[in-house]
Amino acid sequence: MDVLVTPTATLQGELGALSSKNYTTRYLLVAALAEGTSTIYYPAHSEDSDAMRRCIRDLGAIVEEDEEKIVITGFGRHPKPVDKLDVGNAGAVLRFLMAIASLCPDVTFINRYPDSLGKRPHLDLIHSLTSMGVDISHQEGKLPITIKGGQPKGGHIQVSGNISSQFLSALLFLTPLLEEDSEIEVLHDLKSKVVVGQTLEVLQQAGIVIHADEDYMRFRVPGRQQYQSKTYTVQGDYPGSAAVLAAAAVTQSNVKLHRLPVHSKQGERAVVDVLRMMECPLTHDNDIVHVQGNGKLKAVEFDGDHATDAVLAMVAAAVFAEGTSRFYNVENLRYKECDRITDYLNELRKAGAKVEERQSEIIVHGRPEGVEGGVEINAHYDHRVIMALTIVGLRAAKPLVIKDAHHVAKSYPTYFDHLKALGAKVEWIEGV
Structure with a gap:
């Protein structure tokens, strides 16, 4: 399905933020790795979290769910032998479960998305698991x-x-269950350190002890640990909320987004700081972000490695800012569902934006007057690209058609419903 985005001058209303995908997938996993029964309140519903639900069931967890919570009886360190696992298009779920699957005798992760997840590299994790005595067959590091x-x-x-922090997180989930103590040494640079912080936070909540160096380049993990069954509450999702906040920033708006903790460990919380730096009128108190946008923004420079999953939304806002913005240290965007630098900027240019790329930078020459639009653009099956291109469509002179926009469901199935509730003119149309 495609989406038609018609220019919209004003957004107004209040929303509860989507629940965090990152925390949901991690809580589901640690609950499965515990031997008792855990409860997760307000879990995210997205293709990624649904993939984790499906796979932990296949591995032997009992999963019961109602509108408010999930109750999981875990399998501990003894997942059920299974022939195949289907993670859909969820890279983090694949990588976390590659580590856990090493406790099983023989598991094949299938490839249902050859044009997206099927292109992503996993060799770094494969090398680590192979060094631990695990036999792995693969297609040059891919599914x-x-x-x-x-x-x-x-x-x-x-x-x-230096490609993804998910490889490290996968090992941090596995090593506490092993007979031996482990020392994990991170080679090269570590991308997305804030996301590793989320993993460590969840592991600590699950009763796991890990000794981490301050720079996250070395970890000492005692073996023979047990995950404890616990009750968890999922906080609001900053990566998805970044797109809603950016949409409010580029329009005339009066928008409140609830359930976004001021002191969250999510790196994408930085979207609030970036919008402030861009002189967007907003407040952030009592877990509520209140944007009163006037459509006028200033250019910004930002180290995107601190907030990887919010960069595309911030770039979309910068398209309409006065001056030239620079988002640097973002090379890992190239290794996502698509190349989120080259592919995304190509689509922005079609819409009329003035953007440049470097290997690890995105440069945006703002156009406060807006962009032309009036074209059909390809989101490359990438949920973050879909959300960001929608922001641009709200300020285009003519409507935009975003192809295959249903892939937004990977992280934010209700994204377009939420935008409509705020007054955005977006509608589903049949793809040609």
């Missing part, structure tokens, strides 16, 4: 991937951190 495990060994483990 389908078969893991023949059963007896992974701890000890000194190295993992590269």
